[in-house]
Amino acid sequence: MDYECILYEKKDWVAIIKLNRPKVLNAMNKQLWLDVQSALADAGADQAVKAVIFTGEGRAFSTGADLKESKTRSAEDYRDYLTELQETSKKIIRYPKPTIAAVNGYALGSGYELALACDIRIAAVDAQIGSPEARVTSSVTGGAMRLIQDLVGPGKARELLFTAENIDGKEAERIGLVNRAVPAAELMDAAIAMAEKIAANSAFSIQMIKKGLIMAKEGASLDALMDFEIEGCLACVSTKERHHSLENFEGRKRQ
Secondary structure (H helix, E strand, O other), rough: OOOEEEEEEEEEEEEEEEOOOOHHOOOOHHHHHHHHHHHHHHHHHHHOOOEEEEEEEEOOEEEOOHHHHHHHOOOHHHHHHHHHHHHHHHHOOOOOEEEEEEOOEEEEEEHHHHHOOOOOEEEEEEOEEEHHHHHOOOOOOOOOHHHHHHOOOHHHHHHHHHHHHEHHHHHHHHHHHOEEEEEEOOOOOOHHHHHHHHHOHHHHHHHHHHHHHHHHHHHOHHHHHHHHHHHHHHHHHOHHHHHHHHHHHHHHHHE
């Protein structure tokens, strides 16, 4: 399937969604969000896909909202755009399969917020990451008001959002905003290597674990969470895959 604003491909067990508006540094419009939602639906329905990687074509992951387009939007059109942005972010946050952001070049505003919605972030050491909303009289979206605080704590989150300053990938790794920072030339290899480690494990187990992590983040009571842990564990050990997994695990221990 062809898309207007993304490149989408599947390599064996991984789906790669590449934001593809390089002439505007992958600035985001409504169609981009719709394309991402469509690709996510396709990857979710494909049992061969074990993980999804997001990255950007060219010199940027994404510089965020397309400000040229935003100047001409009516209030109604802007609300429609923001609704699709938020829906896409929620789909990524709650996506049953693991998601990895390979952050190249500029990752600003809603561009970086897309990366925040992913489970794991790997950045190029020279990536430029920031939230410029306060500088352009806007506000953050994509669940970032919670997601940034979860990663770096409330004090650092306020510093990043109030100053609207960029940080590079190395500093983002130091403060916990990304999981790893690697040389730009190694970025996709590092993302695929991470996906390989994940894909080697039970997709069903990861789905159960991710569901529980989301429940915990969204405020489920301890009792509700621990009840889910029982059901999730029973669901996993009742699968046909369980026996083979135990055999493989015991075999590795004996080596």
